[in-house]
Amino acid sequence: MKLLAILSYLWNSRAPRERLFIIIALLVIVLGSLYSGFIDPALTDLKRFKTSIPLAQATLAKVKILSAQVNAQPKNEAVLSGDMSNLEAIQASLSAANIEAKVSDTPPWLITIHRANGEDLLNWLRQYPIKLIELKRIGHHTDAYWQGEVTLNLQSN
Numbered sequence: 001m002k003l004l005a006i007l008s009y010l011w012n013s014r015a016p017r018e019r020l021f022i023i024i025a026l027l028v029i030v031l032g033s034l035y036s037g038f039i040d041p042a043l044t045d046l047k048r049f050k051t052s053i054p055l056a057q058a059t060l061a062k063v064k065i066l067s068a069q070v071n072a073q074p075k076n077e078a079v080l081s082g083d084m085s086n087l088e089a090i091q092a093s094l095s096a097a098n099i100e101a102k103v104s105d106t107p108p109w110l111i112t113i114h115r116a117n118g119e120d121l122l123n124w125l126r127q128y129p130i131k132l133i134e135l136k137r138i139g140h141h142t143d144a145y146w147q148g149e150v151t152l153n154l155q156s157n
Contacts, residue, residue, distance in 0.1 A: 070126050097124040108153040116146045
């Protein structure tokens, strides 16, 4: 209650011109705070989304094209024919493709990819009937590589 009385006394002791300047200063502070706290971040995000959405759409289009290419490629008959154990064939094909990975001992084959170049990985994936893929890209630009898990179920084919 004392604070309100002090503020009231200070306000009433000011000339009308000083009151006007105080009101204008408070409006500038409030409007500046609203702009810097809400409007500017929203405009910045909007600008960022306007540039990132077309990039994401272009990436999605590339992924769809690559997915169609992967599905259209013939499957690797050497692995399916049983010329050597499927485990050995998968390990050999991973080595030939320069893909660092570990293969589970029994089907369905869970392949944990530690490091793979994008092009090498895509070419390798085109050869096999893939049941499940969980991959992520690590790094940016020329340093980028892929890692994750791929599941093959060669017994069901």
